[in-house]
Amino acid sequence: MILWVLFRKRGSALKKINDIILLLCINVKVSNLYEGALEKIIDAFLTQMDEIGIAAHSVKLILEDFDVKEIFAEFEKKILCGDEKEISDAFIMLHGSIQILQSHDKETDMEELIIQFIQRVQYLEIRIGKRIILELHGILRRKVFLNEENRAHVINMLKTCYDIFKNAKEERIKDGLDGMYNVSNLAKDYYECLKENDIEVGSIFEVLIDNFKACKLNEIKFKWL
Structure with missing residues (x-):
């Protein structure tokens, strides 16, 4: 009642x-x-x-x-x-x-499904994708994402999502800007996680970081300088 x-x-x-x-x-x-x-x-x-x-x-x-x-x-x-x-x-x-x-x-039973999900994030509709990025901080700090193969999946997801958000047009521009900011924050958190575990970030991640540093949005650029 x-x-x-x-x-x-x-x-x-x-x-x-x-x-x-x-x-x-x-x-x-x-x-x-x-x-x-x-x-x-x-x-x-x-x-x-x-x-x-x-x-x-x-x-x-x-x-x-x-x-x-x-x-x-x-x-x-x-x-x-x-x-x-x-x-x-x-x-x-x-x-x-x-x-x-x-x-x-x-937990390994669930982790394999999460790894597969991470590889599909870039295919989500842009409005959903930008929101999902906000929720991945704790997920990407799990040990399973420290090994080389899964690091590659994460970095590819970050790079692809950033490019998608960056190229958003017309009515999607606001979602794109929000998404770029969210990806940058997630990438920064993941970068720090790798450093804390004495893991080299690799050349592909370094290129993405250079893109963040060159971004015209100060909220993104200054986070990496």
């Missing part, structure tokens, strides 16, 4: 509750506490969400069979819808899933 009132008055409040429940479920799975009173509370929430027609699929995926491929498919589905809130939810689910897998030493 409480959820129905929230649904009628303010949908965003209900989405926040959904996020809180998702975060709770992630911690429950990590701690192996999905039982007893807590299980009843979460099940009651899911029942009410179903009754008022609000999707809680992410929560169910986390709690039930926890199939990595299904979770990642849901992650990509949320991203492709292009909605700001859905993209944010997608990354909450992704980071939570990684946390759960780490608690069972199985």
Whole structure:
């Protein structure tokens, strides 16, 4: 009944509750506490969400069979819808899933899918792509992106995305400028991560850095000088 009132008055409040429940479920799975009173509370929430027609699929995926491929498919589905809130939810689910897998030493199951996703970022619609870039900082600091092959994937993604954003025309110009700035920030963070781990950035990354330094946008150029 409480959820129905929230649904009628303010949908965003209900989405926040959904996020809180998702975060709770992630911690429950990590701690192996999905039982007893807590299980009843979460099940009651899911029942009410179903009754008022609000999707809680992410929560169910986390709690039930926890199939990595299904979770990642849901992650990509949320991203492709292009909605700001859905993209944010997608990354909450992704980071939570990684946390759960780490608690069972199985994070490599998800990492291979993430590597494949990184290679597809440049093919996303420009408005979605610029938003996704913002969410990748923590992802690219994972150890899996320190090895040579995956570094190449990351650097190629950064370079390709930057070129796409830089060449945006007409009604896409603002998205392009935002995207250029976001790529520069992500590249800087990844650059620092490589340096912290005593890894050479390589010639291709150096060329990209030169492009940042030559950029006419001061917000980008001065970050690298």
